[in-house]
Amino acid sequence: MNKKTILFAGFLLLVCSLPSWADSIKLGFNYPQTGRYKDLGLQQRLAAFLAVEEINSAGGILGKDVELVIRNTAGSPERGVANTRELITQENVDMLFGGASSAVAIASGKAAKELGRLYFGTTTSANATTGSEGHDHMFREYPNAWMTGNALGSYLTETFGDAKYFYVTADYTWGKSSEASLRNFTNTSDTEAHPNALTPFPGAFIRDFQKALSAAEASGADILMLVLFGDDLVRALNVAHDMGLKDKMKIVSPNISLGIAHNVGATIMEDLISTTPWEWMIPYQLDYERGQQFVEAFTEEYGLRPTSTAATTYGIIYQYKDAVERAGTTDTQALIRALEGYEYTLLKDRQQWRAFDHQNLQTIYVVRSKKREQVISDPLRSDFFEVVGSLEGEKAAQTLTEWRAERAAANKPPYL
Missing domain, CATH: 3.40.50.2300 (Response regulator)
Structure with a gap:
């Protein structure tokens, strides 16, 4: 590799690591429009559109409109990785999310980390996503296996x-x-x-x-x-x-x-x-007002009920908004610090982004x-x-000792 190539590669990584200076905040949406999980993908898409529409109507994030940049994984890890790299290097998205297959989410998340971006796994349940294959740039809202x-x-x-x-x-x-x-x-x-x-x-x-x-x-x-x-x-x-x-x-x-x-x-x-972790009738059975509001907005907009994968997608976008506003920036490292250990309520009872593995703790x-x-x-x-x-999520999830044992079995360090 010659000197010019090395300098260009370093410059590209630097540019990809910087927050967006554009007038909008771009979210890379990497999900299955086709394939075995296409129905899950459709619910993710509808929920993402609704969240972005609501946020933009309320003034955006830090005064900037939110823009979705969409790619189809078709349920393929290889395609998910290619999409992730393209979304970061060509579209300069600030964050990525999506996926209905753990293999896709794991591979795409690793590609995002290489280029300095957060990746939020949506409907990914394999323990490995935030376990043996977890890293500091991956956050998973959906419960693991x-x-x-x-x-x-x-x-x-x-x-x-x-x-x-x-x-x-x-x-x-x-x-x-x-x-x-x-x-x-x-x-x-x-x-x-x-x-x-x-x-x-x-x-x-x-x-x-x-x-x-x-x-x-x-x-x-x-x-x-x-x-x-x-x-x-x-x-x-x-x-x-x-x-x-x-x-x-x-x-x-x-x-x-x-x-x-x-x-x-x-x-x-x-x-x-x-x-x-959530279905549309649960906010009514257990009296979660904000969850009821989401159900009614989604149903009015699309003429159908939202699913758990829709709720996960909607929650991720709102949690990203919240983290950016608390941090005052889209800088990836600042957002990791803002998310780790953070507790909140949105569509159900209390949830938390656990610090040591970035697994979202919530009631199952x-x-x-x-x-x-x-x-x-x-x-x-x-x-x-x-x-x-x-x-409850704290009782359902692995302990730190159990999580470290999973990491050790995969020859990974006892931290992200």
Whole structure:
């Protein structure tokens, strides 16, 4: 590498590290417009537009309008990385957020760190995002697999005792991470007593789910744990219904969203047990006024209810605004300091950006899908879930000692 190349590379890194001097604050939005998680991506997009519209109508951030610069990841880590680099080096965005796949969020977040920008992971649940692959430029609002596994495992153990489990798991980072966490909190680590079947990701076909669910049926398990998400969960639930598995075992999934429930349908969804950090009916069930305002604004704007992934996206943009205004700058290092340890309330009860791992601590709700008649009584046929249990974020999350053990197992330092 010659001297001119070295100087240019250094200049480019310097420019990318500086806050925007333009008249607007640019947010790089890196999300799946296409692919298996496109429905989650649509909710992220609608929520992002609503948040930006509200913020700009109220005067922007530090007197500057907010601008979204959008790229499609299509669920590909490689594309997510390319988008991240382009958004920073060519569009000079001040911050990046998005993603519905942990593999995409992890890869994109690392690219953002290399170029001196914050990356907020939206719907990313793998423990690694803020664990073994975590770093000081990544903040994750969505609960990780440990947190959902802890909340769900506690409820299942109390409700079903020493039941026999069968796991059907997406064969990638989030699926494996979630299954491991669930086994830990349900005392089902014995894979002979509680077997599993992996389904390809991405690219699973109906025959893959039929094969996995046939193995589950033959196992005689009491609980069918579908460690799947997005279109994969929709397909698996339809196959399970066609096979009559709801009459033979309790069906559980670690994560659910309103969008998935709509795609599956009220009849098939009946009595499914899962977790969520937020769904539109929860602010009404638990009396969170600001959450109700978000639901009503979103519903009026788009004619549909917001999902948990919409709430996460909306919250990230407002938390970025808050951090910039408290810091008085878009400088990345100043914003890291402003976010670490910060407590707030927005759409639900208290939340916190934990300092040592940048995981957002928040209450996890265990939910059960309502009967079809209750679901369709809602004008938008969207009243799917009732809260049957919960666990506070501080109790649900890894301790510092447990987090450091995860880092050590991956040969990472005991800090970000």
